[in-house]
Amino acid sequence: MQRRTPPVFTMASSTDLQKALATTGYIASDDLAMALHIATSLGRPLLLEGAAGVGKTEVARSLATVQDTQLIRLQCYEGLDAAQAIYEWNYQRQLLSIRAASEAGETGAAVEARIFSQDYLLERPLLKAIRQDKAPVLLIDEIDRADEEFEAYLLEVLSDYQITIPELGTLTATTRPHVILTANGTRDLSDALRRRCIYAHVDYPDRQTELAILAARCPGLEAHLSQQIIGFVQKLREEELEKVPGVAEMLDFAAALGGLGIKDLTEDPAVLQAALATLLKTQSDRLAVPIEVAARLAGKAA
Numbered sequence: 430m431q432r433r434t435p436p437v438f439t440m441a442s443s444t445d446l447q448k449a450l451a452t453t454g455y456i457a458s459d460d461l462a463m464a465l466h467i468a469t470s471l472g473r474p475l476l477l478e479g480a481a482g483v484g485k486t487e488v489a490r491s492l493a494t495v496q497d498t499q500l501i502r503l504q505c506y507e508g509l510d511a512a513q514a515i516y517e518w519n520y521q522r523q524l525l526s527i528r529a530a531s532e533a534g535e536t537g538a539a540v541e542a543r544i545f546s547q548d549y550l551l552e553r554p555l556l557k558a559i560r561q562d563k564a565p566v567l568l569i570d571e572i573d574r575a576d577e578e579f580e581a582y583l584l585e586v587l588s589d590y591q592i593t594i595p596e597l598g599t600l601t602a603t604t605r606p607h608v609i610l611t612a613n614g615t616r617d618l619s620d621a622l623r624r625r626c627i628y629a630h631v632d633y634p635d636r637q638t639e640l641a642i643l644a645a646r647c648p649g650l651e652a653h654l655s656q657q658i659i660g661f662v663q664k665l666r667e668e669e670l671e672k673v674p675g676v677a678e679m680l681d682f683a684a685a686l687g688g689l690g691i692k693d694l695t696e697d698p699a700v701l702q703a704a705l706a707t708l709l710k711t712q713s714d715r716l717a718v719p720i721e722v723a724a725r726l727a728g729k730a731a
Contacts (some may be wrong), residue, residue, distance in 0.1 A: 464612075474608035482677060501565050566609065672710050
């Protein structure tokens with residue numbers, strides 16, 4: 430299989446990319462837009478680090494929308510291995526084929542060649558990503574949750590964009606995917622992985638950026654309530670919380686308030702306290718923000 434030339438990214442500048450992402454509802458900072466533009470232009474993986482909930486995964490979804498291409502996601506976790514990430518054989522079909530061949534009197538190399546053909550190969554995300562006719566976006570989510578051994582194997586895939594399957598040989602990329610890796614700081618990543626990636630740190634958005642995100646995702650909210658929501662959530666993040674609410678939680682909070690018909694955060698402290706179920710996801714955090722604290726933050730939110 431011959432390597433094809435990767436497609437050239439069509440955005441002329443990071444500003445064009447930033448505007449294109451905004452049409453999908455993702456408001457990217459200047460630094461993030463530039464890093465993403467460089468990564469896609471050079472055909473290099475992009476490593477995004479930052480706290481959970483700041484929108485790292487959403488970058489990949491929005492890029493796939495902008496590129497009008499498939500998003501392929503590999504969710505990493507401790508114990509992830511090649512069979513789950515790259516490929517494995519369809520053992521059930523192989524056994525059925527062997528049984529059918531035996532009943533038909535077939536044996537030997539012909540049977541082995543058939544059952545270890547691509548008809549019996551199950552593609553997992555990494556193999557699937559390099560075998561698409563149009564370059565997909567490959568999201569390798571929370572790479573720092575995977576073992577160091579898997580990270581080392583991933584380096585080989587990202588270096589040559591080819592995968593060796595002993596029974597079939599080396600499969601080279603049909604197209605080179607746009608690779609985005611995310612990390613939450615669970616463990617330190619290797620220098621070797623970092624060297625192969627373009628890097629960007631994604632932080633919680635500032636007030637104006639988060640207002641723009643809310644306006645893009647919930648355009649029906651009144652301006653006054655939108656200002657209050659962003660002010661409240663940003664004040665809440667300053668509290669000593671176990672799980673700081675991210676952008677997704679902020680959007681759930683806004684949707685909940687809109688659905689409840691709330692026009693002002695200070696009008697009903699009990700409803701506000703109930704709506705905190707969208708923002709605070711542990712019992713300790715709920716106890717840390719009783720109704721009087723929520724009312725105080727709401728009063729400062731405008």
